[in-house]
Structure formats: structure tokens, C-alpha cells
Amino acid sequence: MYDLLIKNSRLSEKSGEYNIAVDNGKIVEITREKVKADKTIDIKSNYLLPGFIDPHVHFRDPGLTQKEDFRTGSEAAAHGGFTTVIDMPNTLPKTNTYNALKEKMEIASKKSAVNFYLQAGHNELSEMKKMMELNPISFKVFMDLETDESLAEIFHNLGVLMQESDYNGLVATHCEKRSIVQEESKRLEDSNEPIDYSYARPYTSEDKSVKQTIELARKNNLRLHICHLSSKSALNIARQNNISYEFTPHHLLLDNSAFEKYGTMVKTNPPLRPIDKSVRIKDIDENSIIGTDHAPHTLEDKQKGVFTSSPGIPNLETVASLLLTQVNKGNLKFELIEKILSANAAKVFGLKSKGEIKVGNDADFTVVDLKKTGKFDISTFKTKAEYSPFDGWEYEGAPVMTIVNGNVVYDDL
Numbered sequence: 001m002y003d004l005l006i007k008n009s010r011l012s013e014k015s016g017e018y019n020i021a022v023d024n025g026k027i028v029e030i031t032r033e034k035v036k037a038d039k040t041i042d043i044k045s046n047y048l049l050p051g052f053i054d055p056h057v058h059f060r061d062p063g064l065t066q067k068e069d070f071r072t073g074s075e076a077a078a079h080g081g082f083t084t085v086i087d088m089p090n091t092l093p094k095t096n097t098y099n100a101l102k103e104k105m106e107i108a109s110k111k112s113a114v115n116f117y118l119q120a121g122h123n124e125l126s127e128m129k130k131m132m133e134l135n136p137i138s139f140k141v142f143m144d145l146e147t148d149e150s151l152a153e154i155f156h157n158l159g160v161l162m163q164e165s166d167y168n169g170l171v172a173t174h175c176e177k178r179s180i181v182q183e184e185s186k187r188l189e190d191s192n193e194p195i196d197y198s199y200a201r202p203y204t205s206e207d208k209s210v211k212q213t214i215e216l217a218r219k220n221n222l223r224l225h226i227c228h229l230s231s232k233s234a235l236n237i238a239r240q241n242n243i244s245y246e247f248t249p250h251h252l253l254l255d256n257s258a259f260e261k262y263g264t265m266v267k268t269n270p271p272l273r274p275i276d277k278s279v280r281i282k283d284i285d286e287n288s289i290i291g292t293d294h295a296p297h298t299l300e301d302k303q304k305g306v307f308t309s310s311p312g313i314p315n316l317e318t319v320a321s322l323l324l325t326q327v328n329k330g331n332l333k334f335e336l337i338e339k340i341l342s343a344n345a346a347k348v349f350g351l352k353s354k355g356e357i358k359v360g361n362d363a364d365f366t367v368v369d370l371k372k373t374g375k376f377d378i379s380t381f382k383t384k385a386e387y388s389p390f391d392g393w394e395y396e397g398a399p400v401m402t403i404v405n406g407n408v409v410y411d412d413l
Contacts, residue, residue, distance in 0.1 A: 002028060004406050005037035006365065009048035011357060012338055017045060022363040025405040030359060043367050043413060046400065049338045050357050051083025051364030053345040054316065055172075056227055056246060056291030059085075061107050063092025068296045068384050070111035073316070075382035076294070077114045078410040080316040081341075081399025083364035084354060085114060089121035089140050096121030098130040105134060113409050114402075115364065117349070119172060125157045132165040137349055138225070139167075143209045144176035144201075144269070151216060159220030168350060171217060172225045175209035175234065176201055176270055189307065195259035197306050198271040203231040206270050210234045214241050225348055228293045230270045235279055244348045246291030249319045252281050254389060262389050264309040265302055268295065271311075281331050288336075289344045292319050296385030314385035318376055322390065324368065324397025334370075342366075367401035367413060374398070 004022040011018055021029035021037060029035060059073035068076075070087075077085050087108070089095035095104050101120055108116045120136035122128065128139070141154055155171070162169040185200040210226060214237070217224040226238055226245040238245045250268060255275035258266045266272060273279075295312025302309050320341065326332040346355025353362045378391040402410035 002035065002037040003039065004363070005035050005040045006048060006403075007040060007042050008045050009043055010045055011048060012335055020048065020357070020365075022406040025363050027357065027359050027361050027363050030357070041401075041408070043401065046413070047368045047370065048357065049366045049368055050342040050355050050361075051402070051404065052081045052320065052341040052366050052399070053084040053086075053351065053354060054082050054292050054294065055086045055225075055289060055345045055349060056088065057085045057294040057316065058088050058090070058296070058312065059108075060091060060296070061111070062103065066384075067298055067301070070108045070116070071113070072382055072384050073294070074111065074113040074116070076314070076316045078402045078404070079382045080318070081320045081366040081368070081402055082316060083114050083366065083402060083404045084116070084351065086117045086119060086137055086349065089119050090142070094121045095119070096123040097127055098134065101131050101134050101136060114404050122154045122158065125160060128157065128161050129165055132161070132167055135166075138170040138172050140172045140174070141213075142174045143213060144174060144178050144181055144205075146178060148212075151212070155216040155220045155222065158222055162222065168223070169221065170223045170225060170349070172227050173209075173213045174227050174269070175206050175213055175229075177205040177209040177212070180205035180208065185307065191306055193259075194263045194267065194306055195256055197264075197267055198256040198259065198273065200307070201269065201271050203233065203273055203277045206231040206234045207237065210237050214243060227291060228270060230273055230279060232277055232279055232283070235283060244287075244289065244344075246289040247279055247284065248291060248293045249315050249322050250313050250389065251279055252284070253322060258389060264304075264306065265387050266313065266389050267302070267309050267311045268293070268313050269311045281326050284332060284336060284340060286336060286339055287344065288340050289348065290319060290323070290340045291345075292316055294383075296383050299386050302387060314381075314383045314388055317381045317383060318388060318390045318393075320366075320368070321376070321395035321398045322393075324370060325395045328370065328396045337368075363403065363406035365401075365403040366399050367403075368397065369400045369413075370397045372396070372398040372400060
């Protein structure tokens, strides 16, 4: 007698329907035969996918909890079909010390409705060695905040850290070239037009930063993951060098003309690109990863002018339906969904028991109804953010149940 049976499940790479048995939070059987369990969930011939993994969220805890915290952020994740999230280190204080990392782990352990991992910020080598005792999943470098000299030192220290600790050598980078951003922002500093923000941080700054981070990673024998890749030319550079990368839904579905409609509500870093320079849905392939860069702010933070408003868009509760809508429109293959929302992130970040429905893996699942339709309504979302450029957009296809370690954390089946 197992703990849980999920019956009448369609699996993306198999024909027919299957029964998935779960015990002690693990997948123990995948069969077409009848199975007995203490609890049975009939998912009514909908698709059962490996739980979605978001490698890029900002839950703001601690220090900025008026924007989001681990409880509301993780509930938003569950609502959006995500069973695992990776949180970024730019909180208050920054998650770049042993004490700060330990504090955030304790907060998340008490509040989170989903699985979580934490990225660490860089610091002095001795402090990073101490942080390794807490097993951060990777280190994050904001290239746009550092000089060339400081970047050389940061990557050198990460290389040494890999040699002298259990650090796996994975570094995630925000790629924008500081000197270009500073120069162009200075030139446009008197602008009152929101679209000029996209020119103040031009695609060339991303391209040059991607090249630089590849060179630094190779020099120091590090593995590299590029966050929120937005420039088409930067994508080509990453692919030519076999570097892992992630796309956000806003860069795939919007371009900088959206500033005319939404103003600073769509301000984000890197900014929305001119359409001929931006990544698009057609650029998604079997190696791509979706990272939402879920970055909520208060409405007040978003309405302070072109250069003063906070950059960031909440995405956890819209991305799955946005992508499934593209599937239903024939613009995206359904078979790619579990790769770009689960399997590829699991592989890059070393989550060996996630990203695939197979015996022995964690019982993390996302149930998807390809026929469910509706309109996004920000007032029904779990996030603290009260804005989204996708508010009011129609969708076809949605996550209707989220199961974490064999426990249902969201149910709209």
C-alpha cells in the first residue's frame, strides 16, 4: 500500500495513460496496472509533467518583504506550477556571508511551500569558503555592478574556491557591461520617455558582457550559466560557446515598444530590446531554460520615473500559461515544455532527483490542462506584486495542480 497514487496520467513521451505510485516522497512505480494507495488522485487524462523548476527568482526575504517574502513568493510559484525555485542573493543584507546565507535558509525553511535552493553572492575568499559549509547551489555575479578589475578578482577567487572546497564551479551571471551602461545612461539621463531606458542599457552591453564572462569563466575553469539572456546576438555567442542560458517570458513575448503602453511597469534589467534585436519564441530549442526572473516591487517603486523606478517584473504565475498558449498556437512544441521548464534546469544545477518522471526521483509533479482557458487577473495572484504586463491577456493551457514531494500544494483540477 503506497502513500499516493496519481491515476489516469498522460506522459509527454509515452502513449496511453499511466498510474504513478508515490511512497515517502519518491516515485516508486510507473505502470498501467491498478495500484493500491492510501490516497488516490485522478488527474482525468491531463498531462503529468516533472515539477517545474525556476532557476531565477527574487523572493526579497529578508529586508525587502514589502515587495515579496518566501511565503507569498513560494505560494505564487506553486500557483504557477513550480515545485522548485532558486533564489537570488541581492536582498538586504546581501546573501554573500555565512550568517546571511544561514539566515535566509532558516527563513525559507519555515515559509516556503515549494522546494528551494539559494545562490550566494561573492565576497572575500575566506568568507566564500565559510559559505560553502551551507552548500549554496551556485554563485551569482552581477557583471553590471563591477569594474573589469574587480571581475577579474571575483572570477579568480571562484576558481580558487573550486580547488579548495566542494564548490561545483557553477557561476550564474547577469550580463551587462558596466562601462557601456554608465556612458549611455549619462547621455540619456534627462529623458522622460520610458523607452529610452532600453537604449540606456543597449544590447551591445549584453553582447560584450557575455563575451567577457565566457573568457573569465574559461580562464578560471568555471562552469557558466547566463541569466535572462535577451539579445539575439548574445544568444548566438552563448550557443557558439556551448554555454547554458535562460530566457524570461517578457523578453520572449515583449519588445521595447511595450514601454509605450505600460511605461515603467515593464522596466527590467536587462531591458526589453528592439524587436529586431530581441530573442523570440522561435529561438527556444531543446537546450533552452526558462528562468522567470520573478522580481516583484511595490506599485510606488515602479512609478518613480525612467531611471529611478525599480526594475523587475513578476512572472511566476503567468509563464506556464503563456508558453502553453504558444503551444496551442503552433509556435512551440509541447515536447519542449518539460525540458525548458524542468529537465534542463535540473541538469545544469545538478538537481539529480528532479526534472524527470522516473522511479527513484522526487515526487514533484505539475499537472497541465492544455484546454483550460481564461484571462490573467492580477487580483487573484498569490504574489504581493500588484502589476503585470500580462494582466488581462487571454491564455489557453494552464497548470492545474502542483505536487511537491508527494504533497498537493496547489489544486485547481
